Amino acid sequence: MDIEQSAVGPVTRIAPIGRVDSYSARDFESRLMAVIGGGAAVVVDLERLDYISSAGLRVLLLATKQARAQNARLALAAMQKSVREVFDISGFSSIFEIHASADEAIAALSSR
Amino acid sequence: MASQGGPVAIRMRNDLGDLSRFLDEVEAFCRTQGLPDEVARGLAVALDELITNTVTHGYPDGRQHDIELHLEVADSRLQAELVDDAEAFNPLDHPVPDTTLPAEKRPIGGLGIHLVRNLMDDVSYERRDGRNHTRLSRRL
Numbered sequence: 001m002d003i004e005q006s007a008v009g010p011v012t013r014i015a016p017i018g019r020v021d022s023y024s025a026r027d028f029e030s031r032l033m034a035v036i037g038g039g040a041a042v043v044v045d046l047e048r049l050d051y052i053s054s055a056g057l058r059v060l061l062l063a064t065k066q067a068r069a070q071n072a073r074l075a076l077a078a079m080q081k082s083v084r085e086v087f088d089i090s091g092f093s094s095i096f097e098i099h100a101s102a103d104e105a106i107a108a109l110s111s112r
Numbered sequence: 113m114a115s116q117g118g119p120v121a122i123r124m125r126n127d128l129g130d131l132s133r134f135l136d137e138v139e140a141f142c143r144t145q146g147l148p149d150e151v152a153r154g155l156a157v158a159l160d161e162l163i164t165n166t167v168t169h170g171y172p173d174g175r176q177h178d179i180e181l182h183l184e185v186a187d188s189r190l191q192a193e194l195v196d197d198a199e200a201f202n203p204l205d206h207p208v209p210d211t212t213l214p215a216e217k218r219p220i221g222g223l224g225i226h227l228v229r230n231l232m233d234d235v236s237y238e239r240r241d242g243r244n245h246t247r248l249s250r251r252l
Contacts, residue, residue: 022164082153091211
């Protein structure tokens, strides 16, 4: 897994690339929590994420709880079909704000 | 689509640092069989969940062990058998988590096995000669 990070106006876009498996989830957790700790609005761009396991879901759950606790905003974007399947089975699709594309998510978080 | 392929054996150590290489090989097998990406990735997630349980909880002796996977495409099914000498663990004994709770109340434990059971069509388990044999199958 690689992680790409960029700032778009007030929003931080973070994009995990490849697989977030139970090993790489640790890296993903430290990067994502650091971004949220900075108080930014965060878009997790999943366009190039091929795979997520429950370890990765756990990271996203922690991140969204942390974001809510500090009134920060977090949204997911551009989920591939296989990742969407994991979200749907887990019941996670209803927990997150999910947008069709990163641009749409960034626009939504910028305008609030 | 190929109706027959394998069996192949893929091994890893009881070390999650070896997981990525292992899953690469699993996905490579699926590609050579011409299977759709979502089938390959569904299998990879299911294996990740089972192996993570085994590696994290199954080896209190702290020593190195091998985990072996047999993969085969036969009878219009993708079939996988995971064999390890960890402590007995039957994934079918796991309770089904409540996936309707709001984020704040959501426990993360149990979700992995729930994923395994939903990503695959059949899951079966047998403890034999001191080994766990977990079989997964998905219709193609």
